[in-house]
Amino acid sequence: MRISNYDKYPATALSGFMRCGWDDIVSSFSEELSVHPVLAIETYVGIHEAEIETALDTLRPSLFIRMRDLYKSEDDVRALTQRFVTDDPIFGYRTALTLVDFFDSDKLAAAKRLVAQSAGITVVVGAGASLIVPDTACLVFADLARWEHQERMRRERVTALGIDNHKEAFSSQHKRAYFNDWLVCDAHKEQLFAKVSYWLDTHIPHQPKLIDADTFMSGIQKTVSQPFRVVPYFAPAPWGGQWMKEVFDLDKEEVNYGWCFDCVPEENSLFFTVNGVRFELPSINVVLLESRALLGEVVESRFGKDFPIRFDFLDTMGGGYLSFQVHPTTDFIRKQFGMNYTQDESYYMMEAKPDATVYLGLRNDIDRDQMSADLRAAARGELVFDAAKYSNRLPAAKHDHFLIPAGTVHCSGPEGVVLEISATPNHFTFKMWDWERLGLNGKPRPINVERGLQVIDWSRDTDYTMAQLVNAVVPIAQGDGWVEEKTGLHANEFIETRRHRFTTTVKHDTLGGVQVINLVEGEEVIVESEEGRFSPFIVHYAETFIVPAQLGAYTIRPYGLSAGKMCTTLKAFVRV
Structure with missing residues (x-):
């Protein structure tokens, strides 16, 4: 098994205002208060407000207001959100609420x-603090990445907007956040970007960090002015494998790692290294603030401030089968859940043992x-469903590409590592x-x-599958030391993928749209601008990186240990 120099902590380096620890942070606040x-x-929802409140007690304020005391009653909040949270154990409906809807209007006034x-x-501390203070107030935003919020739901007591639901199952807490709280908080945050004076990072308990607005904006603009990576996160799965433990140098004590979310900007973190100190923030802030520069005008006009492409890994080396599953059609997801597009996807085989299958x-x-009858009976525990009786069980080899438009039944089997390329609704x-x-919870x-x-x-039977969904590779172009191929996706999907095999420099161009790329073969490559628009950017095996639309032309070539050797990238972009 190969070992890569995969970077688990990619960051945008910059200089600026940085304060670490509550003593220095509160001292900065004291200066502002003068x-x-x-x-x-x-x-943001999921923040440990008690830690912040304890630290601010040293300011000895004459008035201290906790916004959670101004919410409507829990019964009222549950009634307010019920049509979006629903009684379904997993799925809800995209909210139409705003943050002010959660507050008792008399208490707020x-x-x-x-x-x-x-x-x-x-x-004043809590979600909605800006609603009751004058414009002259010093406004601080304590932000949180969605993935860290999910981790907190699993391991400790955190509350939702307006209710204490920490005793509910993780699936219930996550559903409320996904369909309601995150959307409400992001919409509220988007209105405050120009008003915030300081950004507070409390992702690591009792190790707070503070940057000012200029540093924050400088980091955002620098990030979107170059290729960049979001911070990957890893998670075990009932079917998870052992490959990522070795290749990505992960905790060997974990039972397995099934997932690596390497490019899900809605949920990943982004790191700034400010004066050499790491500052963590949600990567969705780049999408919210710089959607035109990041996505491009055409993609933005279609998806708004949604990042439409997702890359992640599914590791079943030494593991098991994913669930036998299907994704909803666009019409179904729109009517049932209020989403604008669905999760079309594909499986690109990063690694595969001889007996790997899908x-x-x-x-x-x-x-x-x-x-249909067998699936229903299996769900009732009356029989073991024979997937091979009804679905095509196909051998899977390294670099195979299986296309999975919505409505197609599918399942990745053991002994493979899949680079899953999909539309974002995950x-x-x-x-x-x-x-x-x-x-993993024993249920x-x-x-x-x-x-x-x-x-x-x-x-979508065998004939259709083999003709349209398996290795639909079309040569596009070639030159001295490089070949470009189209590997998908299906005509029903809005994502296009291009594979480049190369031993020398390959020219690329965003053509005005965001691109997401993974180095699927080779130790390392370097991404460069012939015009010097950004500093050279080094990418290692299996790393996913984002190329903002505004960058235009750029090149990729083998570098370091891969100099002169064959490398392969897989690029995804929105088909226009």
Whole structure:
């Protein structure tokens, strides 16, 4: 098994204002309060507000307001959010609420009057703090990446917007965050970017860091002015394998690692290294602030401030089968969940042992009614579903590319490492069979046979699958030392992929749209601008990086240990 120099902590380096530790941070706040006597700490959902409040007690404010005391009653908040959270164990509906909807209007108005009347130092902490303070207040935003919020849901007590749901199952907490709280908080944050004076990083408890607005904006603009990587995160899975432990040098004590989320900007973190000190923030801030520069005008016009391309790894080396599953059609996801597009995807085989397989599409001439009956009976525990009876079980080799437009049944098998390339809505998988196993929590994972049966495209049989979904490679161009191939995706999908095999410099161009690239073969390459628009950017094996639309022309060539050797990249972009 190969060992790479995969960088788990990519960062944008810059200089600027940085304070570390509560003593220095509170000292900075004291200086601000001598000019502006009102301090407002906006918090993202999942932030440990108690730690912040304890630190700010040393300011000895004459008025201290906790925004959580101004919420509507929990019963009212649950009623307010019910149509978006729903009773379904996994799925909800995209919210239409704003943050102000969660507050008792009388309490909010009374708190605003108290702030206006206060003669001494005033401190306000919590989501919505900016709603009750004057424009002259010193506004601080304590931000949090969605992935860290999910980790906190699993391991400790965190509350949702307006309710304490920490005793609920993780799936219930996650559903509320995914369909409601994250969307509400991001929409509120987007209104505050120009007003925030300081950004507070509390991702690591009791190790806070503070940067000012100029440093924050400088970091965002520098990030989007060059190729960049978001911070990957890793997670175990019921089917997870052992490959990433070795290749990415992960914790050997973990039972497995099934997932590596290497490019999911909605959930990943972004690192700035400010004066040599790491500062963590949600990578979605780049999308929210610089969507035109990042995505390009055409992509932005279609997706708004959504980053439409997702890259992640699925590791089943020494592991098991993923669930036998299907993704909803665009029409279904729009009507049922309020989402604008669905999770079309593909499996690109990074690594594969000789017996690696995938299930893809349906076999010719299957009995649709019998398959439906068997899936329902298996969900009731009455039989073991025979996936091979109904779905094509295909051998999978390194560099194979399997295309999976929505409505196609599929499943990755053991002894492979998949680079999954998909549209971003990553929550909508209808598991129809889970191989008689339990989830990591010791409980069965939710099965969605009925929803799955509603969206299966029954015309995608063996003939269709082999003709359109397996290694649909088309030569595009070649030159001295390089070859470009189209490997997908399916015509129904909006993502296009291009594979480049090269021993010398290859010219690329964003053509005005964001591109996402992974080095699928080779030790390292270097990304450069012939015009010097950005500093040379080094990429190692298996690393995913983003090329902002505004960069235009750039080159990639083998570098370091790979100089003069064959390397392979896989590039994805939005088809226009």
